């Protein structure tokens with residue numbers, strides 16, 4: 001039986017940002033979400049998240065998660081945060097796992113190992129530690145012989161203590177009934193004038209309770225986000241690890257140093273990712289695709305097998321199999337492109353659908369429109385979907401086998417019937433019946449040299 005408390009009330013002053021630290025993103029996912037996703041694979045009775053600095057923002061982000069939130073109105077330290085959590089935890093008779101909300105690289109397997117060691121050895125208090133070559137900034141694990149007697153914060157350490165390389169990772173397991181009384185003994189008589197959670201370790205020692213650290217070997221896993229440099233390093237680490245996994249699963253990454261793919265994206269075998277590509281979470285790419293160079297895909301998005309996307313941006317849209325997107329296309333706003341389609345150079349598609357074998361090859365804007373099968377959109381066609389005065393948007397439909405001539409404008413709402421043709425340069429404001437030709441432009445007149453001056 002375990003409950004978890006996630007400490008997420010701090011401001012993160014070293015990020016120099018009005019935004020709470022835990023909402024800063026790695027790929028398109030906040031630091032806190034990475035921590036909560038790790039906790040999702042730990043068996044827990046409840047997750048309590050302590051919010052404080054700009055709590056409304058953190059709480060509104062947390063709506064999607066099955067967690068309880070507790071407000072720490074003043075952030076007086078990590079120990080104070082746990083004191084505030086006490087009411088929500090109640091007189092719980094199990095273990096309480098406490099996790100710093102700013103450690104997005106922590107793995108669920110590591111947390112499970114810590115809990116297992118804690119429960120198997122019937123310990124009162126355990127925590128994750130790690131040997132770091134450069135322990136600067138972290139709390140140090142102070143031992144007498146092999147026995148743990150305290151954790152001391154960097155700012156409170158003596159010079160010899162600063163040489164200690166075993167650091168506190170900020171993930172703890174407490175036997176709640178035994179440890180909770182220690183919270184009353186915390187004081188802020190220290191360098192930062194904060195109530196330190198880590199002072200519970202010395203208190204447990206003074207009470208003769210059983211404490212242990214669980215040493216982990218990957219120094220990055222314990223990394224807390226404190227600065228923008230830390231954020232950049234975590235982006236890099238998450239990306240590197242993910243690209244390695246993708247390559248091992250059969251995806252070609254031509255230039256790993258110039259490719260960023262969220263670990264929450266799925267990519268099929270024999271897809272090739274060319275340099276300069278950035279792919280966010282909730283993107284699913286099929287097999288044998290060619291993505292990039294210089295392509296951005298923002299999720300949720302789906303790319304079917306055999307599709308190519310070159311020098312383009314796809315955002316919250318899906319492309320079916322064997323289609324060709326780009327170069328320099330922008331497909332966005334819930335668009336749905338069918339199989340064997342083309343969205344070519346300088347074409348923007350917004351909230352629109354293409355059936356099968358439909359093509360918009362050059363220089364077009366397709367907004368709020370349904371294009372059925374085998375439609376051909378001429379170069380420079382624009383669907384005028386927006387009334388600037390009212391701010392309203394209108395929809396148009398182009399039925400199968402219809403085509404629009406170059407430089408035509410369809411003023412929505414209109415329907416172009418099946419097999420109909422819109423002549424080049426037309427401004428269409430009325431529906432066009434099936435199989436007919438719509439011409440909506442003034443006729444060309446060729447004036448003789450003598451009439452040129454009249455004109």
Ligand code: UD1
Nearest residue numbers: 007008009010075076077078101102138139168169170224
């Ligand atoms: C903390 C530990 C340190 C450990 C390090 C690991 C303490 C006193 N020190 O230091 O031993 O090596 O983590 O990363 O715990 N928070 C609150 N309320 C507060 C203060 C902080 O919820 O009043 C939250 C923060 O949002 C953050 C977490 O607690 O997510 C840790 O706080 P932070 O200030 O980053 O502690 P460190 O100085 O990094």
Ligand code: CA
Nearest residue numbers: 102224225226
């Ligand atoms: Ca920290």
